[in-house]
Amino acid sequence: MTLPQTILAIESSCDDTAAAVVRGVPGAPKAQVSSSIVFGQTELHAAFGGVVPEIAARAHAEKVDLAVAQALDAAQTDLDGIDAIAVTSGPGLIGGVISGVMCAKGLAAATGKPIFGVNHLAGHALTPRLTDGVAYPYLMLLVSGGHCQFLLVEGPTRFRRLGGTIDDAPGEAFDKVARLLGLPQPGGPSVENAAASGDPRRFALPRPLLDRPDCNMSFSGLKTAVLRARDTLIADQGGLYRQDIADLSAGFQDAVADVLAKKSARACEEYLSLAPDTPVLCVAGGVAANQSIRARLEDQSASLGIAFVAPPLALCTDNAAMIGGAALEQMSMRPADGLTLAARPRWPLDDTAPAMLGSGRKGAKA
Amino acid sequence: MCSDLFDIVLSTPDATANLAQQIGSRLHVGDTLLLTGDIGAGKTHFARALIQSLQDHPEDVPSPTFTLVQTYDTRKGEVWHADLYRLSGPDEIIELGLLDAFDTAICLVEWPDRLGDDAPPSALHLNFTQMDVPDTRRIKASGARDKWADKLEGITHD
Numbered sequence: 001m002t003l004p005q006t007i008l009a010i011e012s013s014c015d016d017t018a019a020a021v022v023r024g025v026p027g028a029p030k031a032q033v034s035s036s037i038v039f040g041q042t043e044l045h046a047a048f049g050g051v052v053p054e055i056a057a058r059a060h061a062e063k064v065d066l067a068v069a070q071a072l073d074a075a076q077t078d079l080d081g082i083d084a085i086a087v088t089s090g091p092g093l094i095g096g097v098i099s100g101v102m103c104a105k106g107l108a109a110a111t112g113k114p115i116f117g118v119n120h121l122a123g124h125a126l127t128p129r130l131t132d133g134v135a136y137p138y139l140m141l142l143v144s145g146g147h148c149q150f151l152l153v154e155g156p157t158r159f160r161r162l163g164g165t166i167d168d169a170p171g172e173a174f175d176k177v178a179r180l181l182g183l184p185q186p187g188g189p190s191v192e193n194a195a196a197s198g199d200p201r202r203f204a205l206p207r208p209l210l211d212r213p214d215c216n217m218s219f220s221g222l223k224t225a226v227l228r229a230r231d232t233l234i235a236d237q238g239g240l241y242r243q244d245i246a247d248l249s250a251g252f253q254d255a256v257a258d259v260l261a262k263k264s265a266r267a268c269e270e271y272l273s274l275a276p277d278t279p280v281l282c283v284a285g286g287v288a289a290n291q292s293i294r295a296r297l298e299d300q301s302a303s304l305g306i307a308f309v310a311p312p313l314a315l316c317t318d319n320a321a322m323i324g325g326a327a328l329e330q331m332s333m334r335p336a337d338g339l340t341l342a343a344r345p346r347w348p349l350d351d352t353a354p355a356m357l358g359s360g361r362k363g364a365k366a
Numbered sequence: 367m368c369s370d371l372f373d374i375v376l377s378t379p380d381a382t383a384n385l386a387q388q389i390g391s392r393l394h395v396g397d398t399l400l401l402t403g404d405i406g407a408g409k410t411h412f413a414r415a416l417i418q419s420l421q422d423h424p425e426d427v428p429s430p431t432f433t434l435v436q437t438y439d440t441r442k443g444e445v446w447h448a449d450l451y452r453l454s455g456p457d458e459i460i461e462l463g464l465l466d467a468f469d470t471a472i473c474l475v476e477w478p479d480r481l482g483d484d485a486p487p488s489a490l491h492l493n494f495t496q497m498d499v500p501d502t503r504r505i506k507a508s509g510a511r512d513k514w515a516d517k518l519e520g521i522t523h524d
Binding site: 014091092093094145146165167168169172176179180220223224227228345346 | 404405406410411414428429431432433434435436496500
């Protein structure tokens with residue numbers, strides 16, 4: 001019987017700076033999230049139309065110590081009460097990842113506690129273990145600003161990628177469509193808001209790759225189609241009316257939801273061939289916050305008789321609790337990393353999968 | 367001295383990829399391509415095709431919008447694929463390490479206007495325009511004639 005461990009976790013691989021204290025038995029499902037602090041940079045980034053990496057790095061460096069102190073306070077503990085330190089060591093914006101890794105190494109050196117570098121994507125992929133105790137193997141759709149992939153989660157360190165985007169991630173497409181339509185950044189919420197009063201059927205937007213029998217997706221052409229529709233409207237009527245923006249947003253969102261739902265059905269087929277006892281489709285990542293997309297995925301899994309799990313939003317978007325949870329899952333299966341832990345801007349979860357981005361030829365994933 | 371090198375219209379994404387491969391095969395460390403054009407004009411598609419054509423085992427080439435820079439090992443040395451859209455000014459280019467990479471790698475740079483005066487004078491400029499016909503792109507190349515005219519000699523397109 002392994003004793004419960006208390007993990008201090010740090011995550012700073014994209015736009016948020018986060019720290020958390022998580023307590024649980026290594027390898028056991030469902031851990032206790034004692035605290036989870038997230039300092040957002042949304043306002044900082046809004047003016048720049050997306051995440052500005054350099055600003056992100058500087059802000060992470062300034063905020064990470066504070067986030068750690070607040071996470072310890074909120075968990076009513078201190079560094080003495082911590083058994084191990086977990087940190088996102090990739091993939092992501094390199095400046096942010098380095099800020100987090102340096103902070104974690106400093107804490108590890110000062111306290112003598114072991115340090116575990118955790119893959120950011122593994123953190124997302126293992127969140128259903130932390131929140132809902134979902135049994136392996138489960139199917140995970142990870143869909144965010146920088147990522148979009150179907151993962152078969154077979155164990156704490158065993159991930160099989162069934163497919164993913166061959167170009168842009170949906171979150172990036174939302175940002176770019178917002179930019180094309182003059183909506184504020186970040187694009188996810190602003191496009192969703194605009195879409196609420198729009199007619200998704202007014203513009204016929206493409207559903208790329210739906211004709212292919214695999215789990216790969218493409219969102220770059222969809223963005224280009226929105227651009228063409230916008231330019232046609234501007235040429236015809238001299239500008240965009242509020243309703244045009246709403247209808248284009250709705251059409252775009254509907255196309256993304258459609259592709260994700262239908263490709264989920266394909267991924268589920270592959271997953272079900274493993275005959276899991278209690279099949280579950282999980283979704284994580286910022287795009288899972290989109291209500292319309294979430295509803296479509298829920299309908300899709302219901303129609304296949306598969307349970308649907310979407311962790312609470314705070315643990316679905318970037319956070320440090322998921323990193324602590326992943327460390328708890330993994331720590332009984334692998335050694336700690338030590339102070340030579342390096343930041344990895346690119347770090348595939350499944351490096352045996354052939355390249356998905358681009359021509360689909362063989363090779364390691366980015 | 368920057369002069370016009372070619373101005374072509376390509377009617378399919380495959381034709382753009384073919385052009386990217388031909389140009390890629392002529393590049394060496396120290397060469398920089400500056401890719402300009404609006405969102406959806408085909409810059410990333412071109413870069414992806416070029417990078418993968420230089421790899422024995424082609425890797426995923428995700429859009430660099432999110433990570434700003436992606437680096438790849440290729441037969442021709444290291445390739446940097448950068449998207450500077452989200453940078454706010456030339457100061458940030460230095461911290462990115464891109465200026466060093468101009469000498470030590472093949473660099474493909476999207477939204478290179480952020481480079482300001484730091485753009486390498488010997489770079490090849492490729493401007494992408496989306497035409498009214500779907501999938502069709504116009505690509506205009508310009509650069510230092512003494513460097514690029516010979517290098518691009520015999521490039522074909524359909």
